[in-house]
Every structure is written in C-alpha cells, then in structure tokens.
Amino acid sequence: MTIIEENYNWARTNFVQQTPDTIVIHHAVCRSCTAQDIHRWHIEERGWAGIAYHYFIRKDGSIYRGRQETWQGGGLLGSENKDTLQICLEGCYTDYVVNGVVLTEKNVPQVQLDSLVELCKDIQKRWTIKEYKRHSDYSSTRVDNKDCPGKYFPWAEFILRVGGISMATINVSDAWKDKAIDFVIKFQKETGLVVDGKAGDATNSKLDEVLRKWKEPSKDNRQALELKEAWDNFVNKISAIK
Numbered sequence: 001m002t003i004i005e006e007n008y009n010w011a012r013t014n015f016v017q018q019t020p021d022t023i024v025i026h027h028a029v030c031r032s033c034t035a036q037d038i039h040r041w042h043i044e045e046r047g048w049a050g051i052a053y054h055y056f057i058r059k060d061g062s063i064y065r066g067r068q069e070t071w072q073g074g075g076l077l078g079s080e081n082k083d084t085l086q087i088c089l090e091g092c093y094t095d096y097v098v099n100g101v102v103l104t105e106k107n108v109p110q111v112q113l114d115s116l117v118e119l120c121k122d123i124q125k126r127w128t129i130k131e132y133k134r135h136s137d138y139s140s141t142r143v144d145n146k147d148c149p150g151k152y153f154p155w156a157e158f159i160l161r162v163g164g165i166s167m168a169t170i171n172v173s174d175a176w177k178d179k180a181i182d183f184v185i186k187f188q189k190e191t192g193l194v195v196d197g198k199a200g201d202a203t204n205s206k207l208d209e210v211l212r213k214w215k216e217p218s219k220d221n222r223q224a225l226e227l228k229e230a231w232d233n234f235v236n237k238i239s240a241i242k
C-alpha cells in the first residue's frame, strides 16, 4: 500500500495531539477533487488550519495523507474530533442536487473501497481501533441532516471486510437491498462458491471460515461472535427479500 505524501501550506500548526481509537468515514460531496482542493476549501471557506482529514482516497484508489495521525482531525464538531482518524472519499455517495446539477453517484468504485479497507487494516496495526463510525453517526450531523459518507456507501460490506467492529449499526433497509445482494454475489465469487446471490448454508459456512481467519491472531472470540450474530441477522433479512 502506498500513501502519497502531500506538501500542505497549513494556516496553523498548533494541532491538539491525540491517540486514535476510532476511524470515521466521510465522503467529499464532490465528483472530482484532490486532497489539495479539500485543503484549500477548508482554509478559505471554513477558516480551518487546513485539510481536516487524515487521509483522502480518490476514485482510482490512490491514498493521500492529510493531517498526521497524531494530530486531531477537524471534520466533526469540536470534541467529537478527539482521538479519531478521519478518512474522506472523493465522490458524492448520496442523493444530492445543487443548483440544478445532479452530483449523486450510486456506486463506490471497487478500487476505492479496496484501498479504504487496506488503509484501515494498516491503521489497525498501529493503533487500537475500538470503533468505526460514519460521520452521520455523530449527533452534530442531526442539526443539518447530513448524510455522510452517503446512503450509497456500502457500510455493511465495509464493516465486514475490516473485521466486524460495531456491527450493531447494520440495518438492511430497502435503500440498499441491491447492495446487499451484490455483496453476497461478490463474496461468493471471491471464495469460489456457486454464485446465486442467495446466502444459504454454503455461503454461511464459508463466512464462518473467513471470520475465523480474520480473527487470527487476535483470538478475540467476542468480536467474532458479534460479527457472526450480525451476519446471521443480515442473512435473515436478505433471505426475506423476494
């Protein structure tokens, strides 16, 4: 994995130091932009020190560093930023129209999602990450009804791939039925199963096997059990889809 280092002209460098324990995912609400664009907007339009995120991932999967991991981020409100690593994706993964221009993008590119998962696993080697959160999981987003990283971001797939932390947040809604089926199909393809999009016995036992692998060498059975329980719940809901 390559992290592209950028030279930023910070407006201020008196960052609060932190020990990250939470990863937060954002989308940029922008179809095409660079880490330097975000940096400039955060200074010029928000009056911040500079890019508020620790990483920015473009649609081609390239990963750019923003703030150093030990510097507190700024994409949340005030103390919500404490001890978080904030990762922003290029793109607009929700329904959004501004001045008559449709920005909505319904698919997160596979290479972009793969890079995100790889980055998160890399971060997990350096820090004890207790939780993954969407920006929209924070109470401050209720004020302006912000949907970030967007309803088309495949949260369940992402959480399963990074190891199943905080699976309780999974909620199979009508909005992403198709995504859920896509995930089952993708999982079946990747693991050499019969590809039928249905989460039956073979798919479930293969998942058990994969989960066991993920949990080595952490030996944390509680997390594995939580993940399995959430998966069963997820499968039941998919099975109910006609």
Ligand SMILES: [Zn+2]
Pocket: 025, 026, 027, 075, 135, 148, 149
């Ligand atoms: Zn956000």
